[in-house]
Amino acid sequence: MVTILLVAVVCLAIIFDFINGFHDAANSIATIVSTKVLTPFQAVLWAAFFNFLAYIAVRYWGFHGGNFEVANTVAKTVLLQFINIHVVLAGLIAAITWNLITWWFGIPSSSSHTLIGGFAGAGMTNALFMGANAFNAVNGSVVIKTVAYIFLAPFIGLFIAYVVTIIILHICKNARPAKAEKWFKTGQLISSAALSFAHGGNDAQKVMGIIYVALVSQQVITEGTPMPNWIPIACYSAIALGTMSGGWKIVKTMGTKITKVTPLEGVAAESAGAITLFITENFGIPVSTTHTITGSIIGVGLTKRVSAVRWGVTINLVWAWIITIPISALLAGLVYALVRNW
Template sequence: MTEFFDALGHMMSSTPGIILISIIVLSFVFDYINGFHDAANSIATIVATKVLTPFQAVLWAAAFNFVAYFISVYWIGEFKIGNTIAKSVNENFITLEVILSGIIAAISWNLLTWKFGIPSSSSHTLIGGFVGAALAHAGGFNAEGESVIVYSKVIPIILFIFMAPLIGMIIASILTIIILNICKNAKPAKAERWFKRLQLVSSALFSLGHGMNDAQKVMGIIGAAVIFYHMNIDFDPAYVNAEDKFQYFVGHWGWVPITSFIVIALGTMGGGWKIIKTMGSKITKVTPLEGVAAETAGAMTLYISEHFGIPVSTTHTITGSIIGVGLTKRVSAVRWGVTISLLWAWILTIPVSAIVAALIYYFITLFI
């Protein structure tokens, strides 16, 4: 603990150190906002089907957001998604000002979409902000003969804007059809009671995926900032020589991962009631059976993306899954007007966040 406060005091003695501390604080603010912005993803269907009250549901989701930390550490053993975020921009074009601008832009977009009840992606606004500020710093997509964006990291993220909801939709449709066939002779009242209980399991599975996916994004941003600081400001040869700088950061800043998971869990407890209403009832009417199928499909999609280290939108994933269960009834069961509006928000998130971050970067550099 003494070493921590010594390091903190050393950082506070310089402008770059103060910027680094600001980035860490704002990253946790973003993490908290991410939690209440995305609370709807985990609990919209169990609230809509009256399995739990809204208050009970956010406590349930928050608990499993935090449990996800222990699965990441002791089962998976690494933070692939955080690594992807940290490496989405060429390290030669990362500065503390770039990261600060990106996180401010991401917070701004998340608050705006939350205010209007739009379930946009916290993942993509963070990526958009990071990339947009880096492009502003470099003056374009290429500088000094190098690409600013690491396309091997960013292209899969962009593809999964469309792939994640599609995968969720397909899995949810298949699961719904299988469940309906298995339970076709069951008594409706008895089946509904069972599926209400199973929704607790499926929402817990989705909350685990949400925690593993989204908490790591903040770790990636903090990691990028710390790595830059120790390579360029307060020079630490260990970072330069580390085979994987992000994993070295995780090993020596071990309080960051657990804090990220705690903060997102606290944010989830705050709830995002406007978005819960959109997700739980405006896309299609959801029964307990369909809630189980949608949440399980969403969880499976998140676990697949976690395996490959691709940061996807939990919002996109569960939306696609809810659409999938709606399609098993009939095409008109899905309110396509609402869905198209959501699609536009998804498409615009990265470019709008990038533009906002670039403008913030230009403003910040006037004073720093």
């Protein structure tokens, strides 16, 4: 039966995807804006188009085998017996709250980990109210994998970006600088499109998993039923619309504060970020687009010299990444305690 609370949860989930879009817009467009390949307005339209194209690729072109593996992983974060509509509601409220706080201060934290932390925190709190061990409420393998990639994804992006940059520099060492820069500005259109495509495919799926378990908890559908088609359409559309709305505070941090990025380095960073996301998405790992592209930008900075990276800014970002899951989990636990009797 469809209840008012379920409708509210679905609306909040779609709102979260919209916020995710403008919060994470910087991931796809920061370098292309900072190198002046596109204006900010052109860049967000470009990114939004490829965000939504990811849905078409999975659903109709058989990309990733036509499966939404990341959505399946996120849906399994909390064990089904500890999920009810209030758990999903609390997780979403906490995730939206932390996303808006970090956006306001221009901190490129992970929307993915905010959502997973909120969902897990609410589920663990529900377990306590049920008289069970809180840690029994979460799927250990999913949580461990997610936490591991907080650290692994940036390093994978960093390594790939470093290697790609070195290869490009070697290939183009005899090219005229003006001509090479023109090539790379064109190349950034392709690399930023690939990153936006990967971002849409990875991030939209996380909310799809949340909506799915909300429907299962309310017995609208049964577990194992194929995901209704309206869920991915709504989620991919919301993240694309959110991307179009910008997120300029984080664009400034990503595009200029970590290291100065040239068109060549923009191509390398975006290509590395896209490759990392395609690989992890194929295995259903809900990694952070933010962490991945940040690592990639650091990687291209390291090809110049270690001091080219502003490590003070980077360390602040790492602290934000580390505290995101615990804070969103704590917020969700508090919210769940308040809303559980609604």
